[in-house]
Amino acid sequence: MNSPHGLSRPEWVKSSYSNGDGGGCVEWAPALATANGIVPVRDSKISGGPVLTLGPGAWSSFVTAVRDGGFRR
Numbered sequence: 001m002n003s004p005h006g007l008s009r010p011e012w013v014k015s016s017y018s019n020g021d022g023g024g025c026v027e028w029a030p031a032l033a034t035a036n037g038i039v040p041v042r043d044s045k046i047s048g049g050p051v052l053t054l055g056p057g058a059w060s061s062f063v064t065a066v067r068d069g070g071f072r073r
Contacts (some may be wrong), residue, residue: 010029010031010032010040011029011030011031012027012028012029012042012044012047013029013030014026014027014044015027015028025043025044025045026042026043026044027041027042027043027044028040028041028042037055037056038053038054038055039053039054039055039056039058039059040052040053041053041054041059041062
């Protein structure tokens, strides 16, 4: 079965904002973001789990919110 947008075997990169204690780990696939105009995002702890695909505007808003501390507990 093919996954949408060719997501079956992308190279995933862990966010530099992910913490080191096993929580808050977000990965994205930059090559697919460039090639397809989407930004694939997943939870690194569940590598076979669901993948969110965000448009460039949504990704930019997400990154800005993370930088500004919008997701701190």
